[in-house]
Ligand SMILES: Nc1ncnc2c1ncn2[C@@H]1O[C@H](COP(=O)(O)OP(=O)(O)OP(=O)(O)O)[C@@H](O)[C@H]1O
């Protein structure tokens with residue numbers, strides 16, 4: 359069966375700056391895909407293209423069977439988008455925001471009000487429903503933003519860094535929500551800075567850097583790419599000095615330990631662990647990766 | 658098919674892959690109505706702007722009748738029976754309408770700088786209905802401000818001699834003028850880089866009434882300025898409005914005023930819509 363989201367050779371330049379340099383992406387129906395990449399990798403630009411906001415310079419895109427170049431308005435009927443910046447009306451109250459969005463999605467007044475109550479309730483905003491959004495905290499704004507995107511129930515959902523700015527509890531609640539949407543039959547494409555999040559949510563991960571796809575596959579496959587085992591070197595008070603991925607064989611481990619030799623400080627200890635997506639990310643996006651730097655850059 | 662029962666975030670229904678219904682396009686006119694309602698709410702909640710919209714006419718009226726009025730009448734150039742008040746009221750109506758309409762530029766630019774427009778753009782609706790919302794709300798706001806101007810004018814001695822038909826025509830002309838410049842200001846709001854810039858551009862347009870027959874007769878201006886003042890749109894609208902309110906014949910100013918308003922309005926609509934389409938989503 360044809361994938362629900364398909365991008366082939368998508369290119370985009372702003373002026374002379376090439377942001378996307380031939381991106382291929384396929385998201386099968388009913389799955390969750392995550393796009394990972396460092397700041398400025400072009401994640402938002404890619405999502406903007408897929409959601410009809412920005413026209414690509416080259417490449418073909420189909421979403422839910424509709425061709426972007428021929429029928430963007432059919433795509434708009436199939437998608438819901440949560441952008442990276444909260445798109446809420448600050449002057450209105452939380453409730454007015456959701457009701458307005460309901461009306462704009464073809465619900466009548468009563469339906470819109472009912473939907474608004476449901477959504478505000480489930481995003482933990484019921485108490486603030488009658489407050490103006492200007493008075494909302496950043497996390498509340500984000501949750502309202504997500505609620506606005508879920509007023510409609512289209513088959514395809516785009517989320518640009520949905521959990522950025524949320525506290526741990528809200529983040530976990532949103533993860534549940536996203537799993538629930540998939541159970542409902544939605545196809546979801548999200549971007550994230552949190553590798554833990556991609557690991558938790560995504561069936562497939564696409565890693566982009568410098569405008570190209572540098573790796574893709576299931577979280578498990580990607581982790582296998584950097585090896586079976588990671589050898590870590592830590593000081594006695596637990597500070598990470600270096601981490602080297604290995605294939606888990608004896609010669610591999612021996613080579614890794616030799617490599618760590620030169621960085622060993624007095625009292626430093628060696629330990630083994632399974633690779634995380636962090637290792638993949640740094641290994642593939644940072645030229646100096648194989649060396650030491652699996653630091654806490656993304657946690 | 659009901660769209661209301663499918664995705665509560667904690668899922669209650671299981672539809673299976675590909676079974677989600679899609680978005681419903683709002684019925685024709687609904688998006689406009691909803692977004693007009695939104696802009697009107699914005700206006701009502703922006704207390705400062707509302708206050709200015711009412712205070713400015715009062716201040717202008719008092720200043721022109723009590724401070725400048727004496728000097729200008731004493732110059733002997735105003736041939737109006739009721740004195741300077743009767744002469745200047747239409748000009749103050751137009752100045753205040755221009756001031757009021759300029760906030761449509763700021764409102765539009767504020768929206769453009771916010772993600773909400775991008776949200777509308779990804780929905781199956783005519784997203785430029787946002788502009789319709791601002792335009793209609795501005796029209797309503799400024800008709801109220803105009804009523805305030807006329808009320809204050811009557812208090813300080815304005816004595817119009819218009820019959821009911823002429824009042825109606827005058828109201829129609831003012832509404833048409835407000836609509837025309839509001840569409841222009843809305844377009845400015847779309848192209849302006851920021852709300853502050855939009856407010857700056859709007860300010861420039863607010864000087865136009867001073868270069869018309871609104872406050873002093875064109876004949877009293879320096880020779881080189883006279884043709885500019887005589888043939889600029891505000892003079893035509895202003896002279897027509899004064900004629901209607903004072904129950905005299907607007908002559909060729911009448912059709913000229915209507916033509917100017919329609920022309921300016923058309924430019925505003927076309928420019929605004931084109932610029933709105935061009936300013937693709939940025940974030
Ligand atoms: N409208 C635009 N005009 C010019 N340059 C742009 C525009 N939009 C994005 N860019 C540039 O394209 C690059 C990619 O931006 P994009 O927002 O897609 O990155 P991102 O992967 O989403 O980053 P982040 O993780 O910070 O959100 C950046 O260098 C940015 O400066």
Ligand SMILES: [Mg+2]
Nearest residue numbers: 401402403442
């Ligand atoms: Mg981004």
